[in-house]
Amino acid sequence: MTNLVELLYILILAGFVGFEVIKRVTPTLHTPLMSATNAISGISLVGSLVAAGSDHFTSQMLGFVAVTAATINVVGGFLITERMLKMFKRKERK
Amino acid sequence: MTNLVELLYILILAGFVGFEVIKRVTPTLHTPLMSATNAISGISLVGSLVAAGSDHFTSQMLGFVAVTAATINVVGGFLITERMLKMFKRKERK
Amino acid sequence: MEVLNYPLEITYIVASILFILGLKGLSHPESARRGMHFAEIGMLLAVVGTLLSGEIVSWEWILSGIVIGSVIGTLMAVFMPMTAMPQRIAISHAFGALAAVLVGINEYVVHTEKAYGIMPALGFEVLFGALTVTGSLMAFGKLQGIIPSAPITYKGQNIVNIGLFFLVLGMFVYLIFFPFDAAIFFTMITISFLIGIFIVMPIGGADMPVVLSLMNSYAGLAAAATGFAINNKVLIIAGSLDGSSGFILSIIMSKAMNRSFANVLFGAVGSPQVDTSKLHEERPINRFTVEDTKFVLEQADRVVIVPGYGMAVAQAQHTVRELSDALEKRGVKVDFAIHPVAGRMPGHMNVLLAEANVSYDQLLEMEVINPTMDTADVCIVIGANDVVNPAARTEKSSPIYGMPIIDVDKAKTVIVMKRSMATGFAGIENPLFYESNTKMLFGDAKNVLQELVAEFKKN
Amino acid sequence: MEVLNYPLEITYIVASILFILGLKGLSHPESARRGMHFAEIGMLLAVVGTLLSGEIVSWEWILSGIVIGSVIGTLMAVFMPMTAMPQRIAISHAFGALAAVLVGINEYVVHTEKAYGIMPALGFEVLFGALTVTGSLMAFGKLQGIIPSAPITYKGQNIVNIGLFFLVLGMFVYLIFFPFDAAIFFTMITISFLIGIFIVMPIGGADMPVVLSLMNSYAGLAAAATGFAINNKVLIIAGSLDGSSGFILSIIMSKAMNRSFANVLFGAVGSPQVDTSKLHEERPINRFTVEDTKFVLEQADRVVIVPGYGMAVAQAQHTVRELSDALEKRGVKVDFAIHPVAGRMPGHMNVLLAEANVSYDQLLEMEVINPTMDTADVCIVIGANDVVNPAARTEKSSPIYGMPIIDVDKAKTVIVMKRSMATGFAGIENPLFYESNTKMLFGDAKNVLQELVAEFKKN
Ligand SMILES: NC(=O)c1ccc[n+]([C@@H]2O[C@H](COP(=O)([O-])OP(=O)(O)OC[C@H]3O[C@@H](n4cnc5c(N)ncnc54)[C@H](OP(=O)(O)O)[C@@H]3O)[C@@H](O)[C@H]2O)c1
């Protein structure tokens, strides 16, 4: 890891960003927040794709399971978040 | 610049952090904020030191002026910020 | 030095920015959906960018995985009832973490030489990943009722857990110096799987939300570690965002439950097992009927509704909305007071009431509504208990002393709907029920509310 | 590949974290000083780390520079009156940017081969650095009164500025492809210096705060570019923090002045030149004497003081504090209402009142005090004008329409202290002065307040 130092900076800064951004999430949306971060954590998909798409059989097998699992996460997570957010509406009140 | 990509990440993330953090600075302290960031921008001192401390005469000269200028920034900026912040007190009110 | 694929790197940078903007959107219901679209586009970009990067040489397994995963994910999202949300999040964490573990194993067994240089990151990845997989599955089982939700404890449990923890730690350190020892690598993973099971075992079902958030955090850490291992910045950033999210939600929950965060972090979370049968004081209470309630509500100008876990149990959110509509039709101003940990999941009440079409600007946070509580004529407490317990304000000896509550006792009349005098999650007595301005309306929340709404419809 | 100096890199990481924590501290006066200590320790670590990194082979110039800089910096900090703050910040920006330019030149002339690979960053650095140096010096001159503060304009000014801008841009692009052309490099720097002078020339002295914030932003960008050029992450982070800070403060100011941000960003900032002599309507005003004022104040239970630029001009902050003390001694509740752009610098009023020992929890922000304004018996406006102009709420045609103001007109009685009926910064008429509940108390703020305080001391 020749760029270990830079990756550490990225980790730390992203942690600060996460902390500040999540602190401002309205409590009203804490449940959607849980499912949204859940969907985002499906980003492991990126690593899984490379494994599944290689020419090595073991990689393909491990990758296939990983792609399936991560896709469930991503697709399911975003769909359910959308479904929840769609429910939050402001009524016109008289 | 072999690590250009990482540096870009660092720039972008630091921008996000800066944005979130500065947005939360209380308006009461906007003047100290200006002088504090002014002091922090004296961080160019780090680059200046390396130049002034080299064995190359041109570098030494350029570096000397740069170190002087940046030090004025750092020392003056932090002192004045401290001086201002010291004035912000909460009185015990009866 | 690997040659950099600049278009791919730029795509990843854009994806990272979109993830951050996506979560920023959640600061307000108005901007939330747009934010999620940002995050979705970010994910799409990251995936498409990876597929087109030129590293992909075979497609059949990728396509199969994506198709199968999409079908399962869609089915889960479409057919899942809102009340099953905690379970769904639990099992989904297991999937995400599983992907991280498998990627880690693949690095180790296939790209052997490369993997050896990055053992610290790889070890973290499989370790956190593995314990998140089984921990989340355990949480899923307990929430779904497949595994008994009561804490499972045995003598020496702590010693076993601590022992296993140090064993894994030792193996990890060993692997950093002798990465070639595959047996130790796989043993470490296996034990991590076991640890996930063991640390959730002694935790009661009601405490699962805290476990969920921690698992969220761990899954994030595993993803970030993967990023270090395969030198992928978008993984580090997405992982950090998830990590902070889980971490902050755990803090919020533990604060609101009056537990120290350390207590939560180190897994010593257990449902308090208080014998409540002897607790009830012999002080008198005031009972109300549905007719009494209607009478009082008809006189009111401002009514505040405080929902709690009981509303979720009774699935009464739609009937609550009907009541609120009936009152508003009569010119009564109705607000909902939402405590941060009412229910069993952060934001639980908000989602249920939103599902029942309550406007989100009627859902007021505790800090907003408390200062106005004394102007409320009637406060209806629907299946809430701990979050309205005034002992948190007054009784120094109470385990919930100091926890912020909704000050319902300041309203002129408080009507409490629950089935009995039983205690709530914290297992402690609630002096509110004995106050002179408190009226108890016993029964299942949904049934009682239906009767009440019917009363209003009569005339 | 350079060999990494890990202890140095870790030191820089820690310094970066400390800078961020330092600015986070400024979110509250309580935590602000601790925050600044963090930032100072961060700076110390970065400097000491660099000195010990092994790259330093000669010490005499470093030591001289540090000693001279420290002496000058200390003198400036200790002997500078608070009212000279804008000037001080301006000149300080010039120093910071100068360091960045010199570091850039050094990279170019001494480490020639290395510099050529990093021309984009280097170019940015010297370009932004140079224009910040002269721009800040111009701002300093105007604020200090060395240069006439009136806008200096001439025919074709815009064309010249835009022409120079494109010239510099062209050279920059050329240098990226032909970095060996030193003549072009130095010409580019020279022209950047000129641009800094030219863009500040047409801007009036009163608009300098916006210029200052922009220069802050540019200095930050120059530092960040230096970070790219010499591969130093702490420079990138500190530069980004400064850049965001300047950017956000410019946005706040331009919003509060009802200017579009683009208008500010592209330098088209000019003091509005309205001829105010004919503006005064012939409507009657109510005049108050010092005795009248004392009489009204004695009857009040709650008084709100609204300071503005006039208080700064008159140096009346200490006398204001005395008045507030005298009132509080009589049991009157006194609050200060601080508009975000009262005065000529963000936070101007807060610093002056803090200097005069006013407790910071008495300084209320506009959003906090406005909803309670109708419960104020008397509102004393001391040298404020635009920030209390109700035309911003009511007159669609007013240039300040839509700008948030302090709703002093909602108080039972409004006492306005100023020297005449003259307009303020925006150069527009203020209908407040003609309201029936407004009483005008003419005179220099400090003199009038001193008389008033003397009256209170009499009995
Ligand atoms: N939200 C979170 O993130 C989270 C996470 C972990 C723990 N917690 C904890 O959960 C608790 C939440 O407080 P809360 O006030 O919402 O709930 P609670 O204190 O658990 O009380 C719920 C009450 O609802 C009543 N109830 C149950 N089923 C009902 C039904 N069908 N109809 C009517 N009433 C019914 C119960 O009384 P009866 O049996 O007499 O009906 C019970 O007292 C807090 O202690 C919090 O710390 C929350």
Ligand SMILES: NC(=O)c1ccc[n+]([C@@H]2O[C@H](COP(=O)([O-])OP(=O)(O)OC[C@H]3O[C@@H](n4cnc5c(N)ncnc54)[C@H](OP(=O)(O)O)[C@@H]3O)[C@@H](O)[C@H]2O)c1
């Ligand atoms: N704070 C910032 O960051 C910033 C930056 C740039 C621009 N601005 C602009 O500055 C303005 C600030 O508003 P403001 O209400 O504070 O000030 P203002 O609108 O400029 O009015 C100041 C008033 O003070 C009076 N005054 C001057 N010297 C006085 C003295 N010695 N004793 C008593 N009164 C005196 C003047 O009237 P007389 O001549 O009749 O005495 C004048 O009308 C806004 O328009 C804002 O947009 C602010």
